[in-house]
Amino acid sequence: MVSGSPEQGASPVQAGDAPARTFTDEQRAAIDARTGSQLLSANAGSGKTAVMVERFVEAVLRDDVGVNAILALTFTEKAAGELRERLRRRLLELGEGQRALETDGAWVGTIHGFCARVLRAEPIAAGLDPRFTVLDEATAQRVAAQAWETALEGWAAAHGEPALALAGAYGIGLEPLVRDTHAALRSAGQTVPRLPEPSPAxxxxxxxxxxxxxxxxxxxxxxxxxxxxxxxxxxxxxxxxxxxxxxxxxxxxxxxxxxxxxxxxxxxxxxxxxxxxxxxxxxxxxxxxxxxxHARPALTLLDDLLRRFDAAYAAGKRRRGSLDFADLELFTRDLFARSPARRARWSERFAMLMVDEFQDTNRVQLDILEALERDNLFAVGDELQSIYGFRHADVTIFRERRATLAAERIRRLTANFRSREPVLDVLNGVFAPVFGERFSPLRAGRRDGREPGPAVELLLTDARGWEEREAELGLTEVADQPWRRAEARRLAERIAEVLEGGRRAGEVVVLVRSTASLRLFEQALEERGVPTYVLGGRGYWSHEQVRDGLAYLSALANPLDELALLGALASPFCGAGSDALITMAQAGRRSGAGLWSALQGIRSGTGVEHLDPDESARLAAFAGLLASERERAERESPEILLERAVRATGYDLAILARADGDRRMANLRKLMRLAREYDAAEGRDLRGFIAYATGQDLSEAREGEAPLEAEDLDAVRLMTIHRAKGLEFPVVAVADLGRQGGSGRSPLLVSRDGRVGLRLATLGGGGRVE
The missing domain is CATH 1.20.1480 (hypothetical protein mp506/mpn330, domain 1)
Structure with a gap:
């Protein structure tokens, strides 16, 4: 794996014509340490996956451990798939075809995937329907949203004015407060989340x-x-x-x-x-x-709302015969805790446990791992890469294990094989003073020659002196400070220069701290004519084609919704110009019958004065389409309704003729797919899907753009730093560094020991009870 490293050792497991594998001394030591539990602290880009693969293979071929006697857990399905494929390829290289086939059923996957396999093997003992399904994230969010409405309605009816006052104080923040606290308490191990009783003090x-x-x-x-x-x-x-x-x-x-x-x-x-x-x-x-x-009454009310939400959410899952990801962990932990014999049987099944991204585990996951461990856990991670606290990961788990293991069982990978030495020198200079003794300097594992020009550039934007009109770029929802728009434009200008110098757009990535910043930099790049591709984030629902599709469906469901109808008329579904829309709106107001009535008049031939004949023809055709489709709207899925409208109006041709048309059309196709998934989960319900999509938009739910030949698309990628973990690009722009740290901490915080801190909205942000 390592070419030209000064510290190398050949792999002792080699078939006659298998390509030689070389490892650094640090990597070889980690591979060979297969006795007793170990902790591998692996710097970014240090080849930890290669170590895990070789350690797995050597345990199979040298220690006679069965392929199915090794449990290897990773953080994501994608990472698990890559690990499985690399194991299969490595065994094939070594002439072990049979064992390579066995990797298809090997215990390689995510912690949730492992828990699901355990529970499917022991459903009765776990107290589950053997036919249970696992909710994907989107469906779980829909079930939770419905549960929230049920809980909020019952809570307000039960408590009256005090509940309404508290809801008014927190506003739209009440739902994420309760739902985030619910998730945090479950990740901390509470099967039925409860806030603690106020202390006597x-x-x-x-x-x-x-x-x-x-x-x-x-x-x-x-x-x-x-x-x-x-x-x-x-x-x-x-x-x-x-x-x-x-x-x-x-x-x-x-x-x-x-x-x-x-x-x-x-x-x-x-x-x-x-x-x-x-x-x-x-x-x-x-x-x-x-x-x-003064906070005690609010805490009591919030606890009741939390209980009602938990009960409604659990009921929604029961109706579907489903579990969410947290259920998988909690049921598995409880299964092992209730039955020592079952725990022992599962523990004895595995001769070796390997866990990647150990710094991103939570307490329930740790309970499961410790139930299985027999001094045979190989934990791999890096506390400085613990970036999933918002998903309730607990980096102290990594630190605690490091503190309890003997020094000879703690190993490090310090060489970095992704970046060149000049880049690493800058990173060491920046972060060593910040992290102090916790920082392990990054050491270059590559020995490639220096490229002309600086390896690292610093683009500075003075925050003073930017007094442009806020709405010029249409970015006021994303950033209040004009200097941030100036920064986005400056970065877009530099990236355009890089592309003019010979780099492909697909070789460049822009990383930001928060999904809220993605749209800011995307629009600045698009202004410069640079193709972009946004991965993840909250911007999907704000894309023009997605809003077009929702406007059309909303007008179909209720043509008296004039905002939706105007949106559909202005979109390529109709293509009406602004003059025609103003004329129609005025005619509707004069008659008192509204826009829909004016549109029907155009279709029937009574017309609207002063309309261009071509505009009248377009409007009449659209009115006819809308009228005929409304007769089918309750019987057919939103996906089919959209598909038929796209074909009937030539919407796809209009969009594909635009710059970046493929991506724009792919976003509308994704809306159709989301509608199909909604139908499959909730039943055919046009208004229900519109309400769901509108809720996702208003809550800025994370939803990435539609993948469009994502691996080969020649476009600048934009993503959060969280999303970029483990990826490599020749040119990396780390943007948004001047943005201040988040003040969006939840008003209700759960500590590791189960205490809760409440910032009471009615007290001007100064209230707290623990």
Whole structure:
């Protein structure tokens, strides 16, 4: 695998005419360490997959371990497929045809795939219907969305005004708050997620300690000379005395807003002295107690909403006879925990366990692995590549295993075979000061010659001085700061120069921190005429062709929806010009019957004055199509309705004639596929699909563009850093580095030990209860 590395060792497993495999000393040591549990800390691009493949093969051929006696788990289905294929090829190279065939049924896959195999083998013991299915992510999201509506409706009816007030305070953030907390608690191991009961300390605050501290501070200041700071401190202590005067045991508890408005925490901190310090600490403690007291009702309401959502979601899955990914893990963990005999039987099945991306596991997955482990777990990962915290991965699992294993069982891969030495030198210089002792310098495993020009360029955009109109690029929904649009344009200009210099567009990738930035850079590149291909992200539902298709379906379902009807008329489904649309809209308003009535009048021949004859013909044809299709709309799937409209109107020809037409049309085809999948899961329901798609759009659900010969498409790729993990490109642009860290942390946080922190919206963001 390694060419020209100074530290190499040949693979001891070779057939007569098999190509020689060479490994670095670090890689060879990891391959040979097949006794006892091991931890391999592998830097990016260090050849860890090659190590896993060779370790698997040598265990089979040298240690006489059966192909089906090795459990190899990876993070994604794609990675599992690649690992299986590399195992098969390597065994074929070595003349082991029979064993290569056995890899088709080998225990190589994702943790979810493994759990599904276990549960299908033991459905009765696990308490499951043997015919259970596994929900894909899109279907699980639909079931969860329906469960949310059911839960919210029942919760609001049960609690009345307090529930409505809380829902109003959190707004559209209430749904992700509850659903994210539900997912986090399940990943932490809760089968039926619950928020913790408020602690006894969260009862009615006792102001006695604060009152005594205030008195002592006031006495300490009594003899001080007047001045700005002393007078300010005295005023604060006097205000505190006034606040506490009416705090009888059964009296009202001040809100955090009232305490903040009174400024009772200030003033004394500017003065030295034990008494003032004691007052400040007593005030902070009292303020937190008041916050906790006022947060308790909200926590109780949220807990009930969480329970209702969990029950509705579980009921939705039961109706389908299905499990989601979290269910697979929880049922498997519980199966092993309930029956030591079954756990032992499954554990003894595997002579070797190998887990990739160990830094991205969660606690439930760890429970499963530990149930199977017999001092035979080979865990591979890198704590600095732990980037899936938003999916509830827990990097402390990696650190804990490293801390518990003996030093001789911890191995490292430090050589990087993806990047050239000048690139790695820059990365080492940047990140070594940031990570300190945790950072392992990246060492070049390649010895290729230097290319002309710098290996790393830094494009700087001054954040000051960009006062252009916000809407010029149509990007106000994506970025508020004009300098970010300037940065996108500057990067697009540089990429265009790179392409003019001979690079293909497909050799370039743009990486961003967040999916919200993808559209910003995509539009800037398109302005420069650079072909683009967005992988993942939330931009799919905002693409013009997707909106065209939804507008047509919405107009079909309800032609009195004038926004949808105007969208369909303006799209290539009809192709009406803006003048014709304005004329029609005005005619509809004058008659009082609306746009649909005006369109029907054009079809019937009564017409609309001042319309161009060609426009009238186009509008009449579209009105006829809409009227005839409405008769079939309830009987046929949205996919068929869209397909027929595309053919009847020549929509595809109009789109394919545009720049990047293939990709644009592929996005509409993907909408048809999503409609087919919705029909298969939910039944034929035009309005239901429109509601689902509209909800996905409003919630900015992650949905990537349609794949269009993705591997061979000559276009600049745009993706998040998460999506790019493990990929290689000759030219990599890491954009968006000036963007500040996320402030989008959930108002409700779950700690590792099961505690919950709540930021209460009604308290101006200052409330928290644990």
């Amino acid at each position: 969260a009862g009615r605050p006792d102001c006695g300690t604060l009152s005594r501290a205030r008195t002592l501070a006031a006495e300490a200041l009594a003899g001080a000379r007047s001045g700005v700071r002393v007078d300010r401190a005295r005023a604060v202590l006097a205000a505190c005395e006034e606040l506490l005067r009416d705090r009888s045991p059964g009296g009202s508890v001040p809100t955090p807003e009232a305490l903040e408005a009174a400024g009772l925490g200030g003033g004394s901190g500017a003065l030295a002295g034990e008494e003032c310090t004691a007052y400040r600490e007593a005030f902070e403690s009292y303020a937190q107690a008041c916050t906790d007291f």
